[in-house]
Amino acid sequence: QKEVEQNSGPLSVPEGAIASLNCTYSDRGSQSFFWYRQYSGKSPELIMFIYSNGDKEDGRFTAQLNKASQYVSLLIRDSQPSDSATYLCAVNRGNFGNEKLTFGTGTRLTIIP
Amino acid sequence: GAVVSQHPSWVICKSGTSVKIECRSLDFQATTMFWYRQFPKQSLMLMATSNEGSKATYEQGVEKDKFLINHASLTLSTLTVTSAHPEDSSFYICSATSMGFYGYTFGSGTRLTVV
Numbered sequence: 001q002k003e004v005e006q007n008s009g010p011l012s013v014p015e016g017a018i019a020s021l022n023c024t025y026s027d028r029g030s031q032s033f034f035w036y037r038q039y040s041g042k043s044p045e046l047i048m049f050i051y052s053n054g055d056k057e058d059g060r061f062t063a064q065l066n067k068a069s070q071y072v073s074l075l076i077r078d079s080q081p082s083d084s085a086t087y088l089c090a091v092n093r094g095n096f097g098n099e100k101l102t103f104g105t106g107t108r109l110t111i112i113p
Numbered sequence: 114g115a116v117v118s119q120h121p122s123w124v125i126c127k128s129g130t131s132v133k134i135e136c137r138s139l140d141f142q143a144t145t146m147f148w149y150r151q152f153p154k155q156s157l158m159l160m161a162t163s164n165e166g167s168k169a170t171y172e173q174g175v176e177k178d179k180f181l182i183n184h185a186s187l188t189l190s191t192l193t194v195t196s197a198h199p200e201d202s203s204f205y206i207c208s209a210t211s212m213g214f215y216g217y218t219f220g221s222g223t224r225l226t227v228v
Binding site: 032034036041042043045046049054088090100101103104105106 | 121155156157159161204206215216217218219220221222224
């Protein structure tokens, strides 16, 4: 079992709809979780992080964490063509504030105008 | 804040030569820097972790004599690909973090092509 698993996609979502990206992890002791966006040919950029069970909202993005089920998700509301990218889930293997991140393989998201 | 600069952004070199890639944290002191390699349509693969003043810790399968990492200061780490071969062609990305930071800040990446 991979440490961090994501559906590679591609995931196609109509413009204006909600895009839902999922990630599962194997290490039950993981403390914090991160979502990065990577445009083709570019390096990843941090979207948001979450460490408590439940939802965390930041603008159009909502991260959801369920430690009991070992999954973390990212919702993108009102999807825009500029959201088309690969989304990487990362799980912290170290202590919070001193992360050692393990990345999933990423989900490629395409927003259809 | 939290800007990481990586140079060069792209480089083409001949097989058998060496290439050095620099990674600098511009507005913070990075306690730890990481080097990743990414092949097309694949995820980030961690190559090594380096702490200032210490030897880098390499991931399994990464040749430490081929990929030389130096982290001489809290703001600079370098990756030297020695005796490069075409199979070393890839996108190399550094990232940096510090105590109290949330997540990593990535450099802009270096696309290496070995011909």
